[in-house]
Amino acid sequence: MKSDIDNTVTGRITRELADRIIAGHIAPGTKLRQDHFAEEFGASHVPVREAFRRLEAQGLVVSEPRRGVRVASFDIAEVREVAEMRASLEVLALRHAAPHLTSAILDEAEAINRAGENAPDVRAWEEANRAFHRLILTPCSMPRLLATIDDLHAASARFLFSGFRMEWEAPTDQDHRAILKALRERQFDVAAATLARHVKWIGTKPGTKTRSRTLS
Amino acid sequence: MKSDIDNTVTGRITRELADRIIAGHIAPGTKLRQDHFAEEFGASHVPVREAFRRLEAQGLVVSEPRRGVRVASFDIAEVREVAEMRASLEVLALRHAAPHLTSAILDEAEAINRAGENAPDVRAWEEANRAFHRLILTPCSMPRLLATIDDLHAASARFLFSGFRMEWEAPTDQDHRAILKALRERQFDVAAATLARHVKWIGTKPGTKTRSRTLS
DNA sequence: GGATTCAAAATTATAGATAAAAAAGGAATC
DNA sequence: GATTCCTTTTTTATCTATAATTTTGAATCC
Numbered sequence: 001m002k003s004d005i006d007n008t009v010t011g012r013i014t015r016e017l018a019d020r021i022i023a024g025h026i027a028p029g030t031k032l033r034q035d036h037f038a039e040e041f042g043a044s045h046v047p048v049r050e051a052f053r054r055l056e057a058q059g060l061v062v063s064e065p066r067r068g069v070r071v072a073s074f075d076i077a078e079v080r081e082v083a084e085m086r087a088s089l090e091v092l093a094l095r096h097a098a099p100h101l102t103s104a105i106l107d108e109a110e111a112i113n114r115a116g117e118n119a120p121d122v123r124a125w126e127e128a129n130r131a132f133h134r135l136i137l138t139p140c141s142m143p144r145l146l147a148t149i150d151d152l153h154a155a156s157a158r159f160l161f162s163g164f165r166m167e168w169e170a171p172t173d174q175d176h177r178a179i180l181k182a183l184r185e186r187q188f189d190v191a192a193a194t195l196a197r198h199v200k201w202i203g204t205k206p207g208t209k210t211r212s213r214t215l216s
Numbered sequence: 217m218k219s220d221i222d223n224t225v226t227g228r229i230t231r232e233l234a235d236r237i238i239a240g241h242i243a244p245g246t247k248l249r250q251d252h253f254a255e256e257f258g259a260s261h262v263p264v265r266e267a268f269r270r271l272e273a274q275g276l277v278v279s280e281p282r283r284g285v286r287v288a289s290f291d292i293a294e295v296r297e298v299a300e301m302r303a304s305l306e307v308l309a310l311r312h313a314a315p316h317l318t319s320a321i322l323d324e325a326e327a328i329n330r331a332g333e334n335a336p337d338v339r340a341w342e343e344a345n346r347a348f349h350r351l352i353l354t355p356c357s358m359p360r361l362l363a364t365i366d367d368l369h370a371a372s373a374r375f376l377f378s379g380f381r382m383e384w385e386a387p388t389d390q391d392h393r394a395i396l397k398a399l400r401e402r403q404f405d406v407a408a409a410t411l412a413r414h415v416k417w418i419g420t421k422p423g424t425k426t427r428s429r430t431l432s
Numbered sequence: 433g434g435a436t437t438c439a440a441a442a443t444t445a446t447a448g449a450t451a452a453a454a455a456a457g458g459a460a461t462c
Numbered sequence: 463g464a465t466t467c468c469t470t471t472t473t474t475a476t477c478t479a480t481a482a483t484t485t486t487g488a489a490t491c492c
Contacts, residue, residue, distance in 0.1 A: 009475080033443090049266060084361075261446095265474095
């Protein structure tokens, strides 16, 4: 099954590096030296290289042959690109998932949404946000689509963490509520349109707005 | 740039294996043994393993930890899924590319389309088809989107080659012509709708239809 | 100061060896 | 005869050591 955690050394290194890059602990453009991480993780360079390949596929690092890999940089154009891709694909997923959404699932989504609104920091809010989207999209039963959306979520999260360092208040997720309301009333077109607008909005707002003090 | 050919051993093995899988020379479900390919390519097992990771990311092979990698199988549901993803993403790309399409580009697309209609076999037709789509979508200037679409094209091609083995006639690409016509008249909504229908049709027709009759 | 040359470092790749897990095969048992 | 259990073999996953190629940085020279 896919849910089995990859317990190989390659898998652990991949997850750890992905977390660090998404959280912004490694700055974009930083060169990643295989021997350095091999030593840090007590492994050899081979699993480190394999982890690099996986991260490359997720778009978290870029690889130049014979010049190594560096953390992928993202400018505003890339952030918008990811947001538009997410909007398209999440709408597709929702269209297929909607007929299979039970009210139990929608109740759970509402609970997750409330948890997100009470989140103490960006990290917790992002986790709740991702859980919300994943929950209402999973019933589409399209594994490749869901995997691609997950990768795009990771790219979005990088941007979120990089722009929102400072004081942060959990927004009341009005869009999430509107989506759930539309889904309960089985107005799938309304739900899809709201979702598309919501995802694109996430992609554009923080970057143009907040840029003041940097607290960790 | 991305256009630099990856001349490392890993890159060559990746391309060669991807070609074979797409062309159907290796059956779905086949176990890929690293030592076998290491010997065949005169390389060691390390670059073979790295190639496996890249193919895994493209969805051409699936990997189970400690059990190796197998050529990804694809059933009709997966083919439909890929077609729907392509439709969504190509429409998005076209929306962004359309304003930048010059009549020179559209002329070139028309030439490629004619070449595709005269193609002697599926392989040549598929190449022309891919070139057509890529040509009219590239001006969107969204590299991640284009890369994702390329991966989906590869998945589509696998299906095409597996279902269309025998006698085959080049279809007159009515849809391609309609798309070009709409683009020339700057009716972008019409072009996008036609493209979406076209891509979904490619995904569904050969599997459900050409099982009984082998074309006349 | 700028260009050339040389040395150090990093990536890429090879080879052989080891550990661990899965698959295969065969013997003992019911 | 079929099943279970154990052994053998195969394959994956990993490490260590090392070579070759390339990049990079520094020192030198004009």
